[in-house]
Amino acid sequence: MLLHENFIQALVQNEINNDDIFRQAILNNDIIFIADTCSIFSVHTYVRTCQRVANALINKTRPTKICLISSTNVYGCHTDGDVVNENSPISICSHNINNKNWKINAYANALALRNGENILLKLSENNKFIKTTILRPSGIWNKNILNDMITFASNKHISNIVGDSYMSLSHVKEISKASIWCLLNNYTGIYNIASKSIKRKDFFDKVCKKKIIWTNEYINYDYYYAIEKNPYLPNSQRYNMIIDCTKILNTGYKYAIPSLWNEIK
Numbered sequence: 001m002l003l004h005e006n007f008i009q010a011l012v013q014n015e016i017n018n019d020d021i022f023r024q025a026i027l028n029n030d031i032i033f034i035a036d037t038c039s040i041f042s043v044h045t046y047v048r049t050c051q052r053v054a055n056a057l058i059n060k061t062r063p064t065k066i067c068l069i070s071s072t073n074v075y076g077c078h079t080d081g082d083v084v085n086e087n088s089p090i091s092i093c094s095h096n097i098n099n100k101n102w103k104i105n106a107y108a109n110a111l112a113l114r115n116g117e118n119i120l121l122k123l124s125e126n127n128k129f130i131k132t133t134i135l136r137p138s139g140i141w142n143k144n145i146l147n148d149m150i151t152f153a154s155n156k157h158i159s160n161i162v163g164d165s166y167m168s169l170s171h172v173k174e175i176s177k178a179s180i181w182c183l184l185n186n187y188t189g190i191y192n193i194a195s196k197s198i199k200r201k202d203f204f205d206k207v208c209k210k211k212i213i214w215t216n217e218y219i220n221y222d223y224y225y226a227i228e229k230n231p232y233l234p235n236s237q238r239y240n241m242i243i244d245c246t247k248i249l250n251t252g253y254k255y256a257i258p259s260l261w262n263e264i265k
Contacts (some may be wrong), residue, residue, distance in 0.1 A: 001008060005106070009230070010165070019027060019055070019056070019121070020055065020121070021039075022052055023056040023119060024177075024191060024255060026053055026056035026057060027056060027057070027060060027116075027158055029064075030062060030063060030064045030065065031035065031057070031064070031065050031067075031183060031196060032053065032055060032064065032065070032066045032067070033067050033069070033179065033231065034049060034050065034067070034068045034069065034120075034125055035069040035175075036182075037231060038070075038071055038073075038116075038234045038235050039140070039234065039235040041110035042234055043108075043109050043113055043116075043193065043234045044112060046113065046116050046234075047112050047113075047115050047116040047119070048110065049116075050115075050116035050117070050119045050120050051070065051116075051194075051216065053066065053120065054119050054120060054122075056115060057123060057127065057130055058126075058127065059127075060127065060129055060130065060264065062129060063127055063129050063131075063132045064129060064130050064131070064164040065130075065132075065133070065183050066120055066123075066130065066132045066133065067132075067133045067135065067179045067182065067183055068120055068132070068133070068135070068137050069137065069138075069175060069179075069228055070113055070116070070117055070119060070134050070135065070136045070190075071113055071137065071138075071139065071234075071235055072084070072135060072136050072138045072168075072192065072241070072243055073106075073109060073110060073111040073113060073234065073239070074110050074114050074136060074140050075089075075090065075091060075110065075116070075237060075239070076089075076090035076091040076092060076093075076106050076107055076110040076196065077091050077092065077093040077094075077106035077107070077110075077224070077238075077239050077242060078091045078239045078240055078241035079091075079094070079165075079224065079225075079239065081165065081166050081240050081242060082147070082157075082240075082241050082242065082244070083242045084192075084222075084241050084243060084244060085192065085244040085246065085247065086136070086189075086190045086191065086192060090110045090111065090114070091106075092106075092107050092169065097255070100220060103222055103223075103232055104222055104223060104224075104232060104238070104239075105108065110137050112216050117134050118145035120132045120134070120135055121134070121189075121190075122141050123214060131186065131188050132188055132189075133179070133182045133183065133184070133187060133188050133189065133191070134189065134190040134191070135139040135175060135178055135179060135191055135192075135193050136191065136192045136193065136194075137149060137170030137189065137192075137193050137194055138167070138168040138169055138170050138174050138195070138234075138237060139167065139168065139169045139170065139176075139236075139237035140169070140235070140245055141169040141170065141171050141172070141231065141260070141264075142171070142172050145157050146207070146264065148177070148206050149204075149227065149228065150209065151206055152227070152228065153204050153208055153227045154208045154209060154210040154211075155208075155210035155211070155212070155213070156212055156213070156227075156229060157212075157213045157215050157217060158200075158213070158214060158215070159214070159216070159217050159218065159219045160214045160215065161197065161202060161219045161225075161229050162202060162219055162225045162227065163200050163201030163204070163212070163214050164199055164200075165200055165225040165240035166197045166198065166200070166201065166241060166242050167197065167198065167199075167200050167203060167225070167237055167254070168192055168194040168195045168196065168197040168198070168242070168243045169193045169194065169195050169260060170195065171256070171260055171263075172256050173256045173262065174193060174195075174256050174260075175193060176256075178193045178248060181248075181251075182248075182251075184264065185206060185249075185251065186249050187251055188234070191199050191245075191247055191248040192243050192244060192245045192247065192248065193245060193248060194245055195237045195244040195257075195260040195261065196260075196261070197241070197242040197263060200225065200227060201214060203261070203264075204227060206261075209262060210233075217255040223236070223238050224237040224239055224240070225237075225238055225239060225240050230248050
């Protein structure tokens with residue numbers, strides 16, 4: 001979708017005059033990408049944006065495709081290295097959720113992400129002209145993000161429990177290619193799109209110039225396995241799970257970057 005100035009302004013403001021600017025921008029375009037909303041804003045704004053798009057399109061009678069970039073955080077608080085696919089339910093936190101200082105509600109975040117997805121999936125069920133595709137990337141990677149991760153993690157004391165947990169990344173180029181692939185081939189529904197999952201210790205020992213000191217010290221279960229400057233962000237990769245991308249690969253999709261880990265130096 002072409003994001004002209006009025007649309008960008010409409011996206012981040014409250015609805016004004018029945019959200020007319022936003023509605024018009026949506027109605028004028030037949031391919032709509034909704035991307036990065038749960039990292040720039042909160043999961044609640046993410047849900048609200050999905051609802052605003054649905055409200056604008058509810059009565060549209062021209063073929064329109066929607067591609068929503070969601071997150072593998074929809075699988076909730078996985079802490080055992082489980083394999084998750086598009087049908088996996090939300091995993092509920094088994095730690096002390098009554099802690100008065102608890103900052104992350106993994107279940108609530110996952111539920112909000114799924115609510116946003118379901119708003120757009122239901123829209124396509126009720127309007128034959130609307131086709132919805134949901135992509136669920138893992139930790140989003142580009143050079144700036146990688147450099148931030150390396151700078152933050154280098155020379156830190158971090159628990160072996162964190163190092164032995166699984167992570168995966170989604171290159172921005174991969175997300176773009178998968179979006180275009182699904183739209184051009186009319187693949188709708190939900191698809192994971194992430195690199196092969198590896199242990200955090202293997203990744204950070206490879207990229208950190210000043211090596212991490214892996215210890216047996218306590219793991220902070222408020223932000224779980226995140227080795228990030230801002231572990232509380234709604235798109236932070238906090239959990240220990242292996243992402244199964246079989247579904248999109250079974251469509252014939254070929255990775256833009258077949259071995260992402262080999263590309264990161």
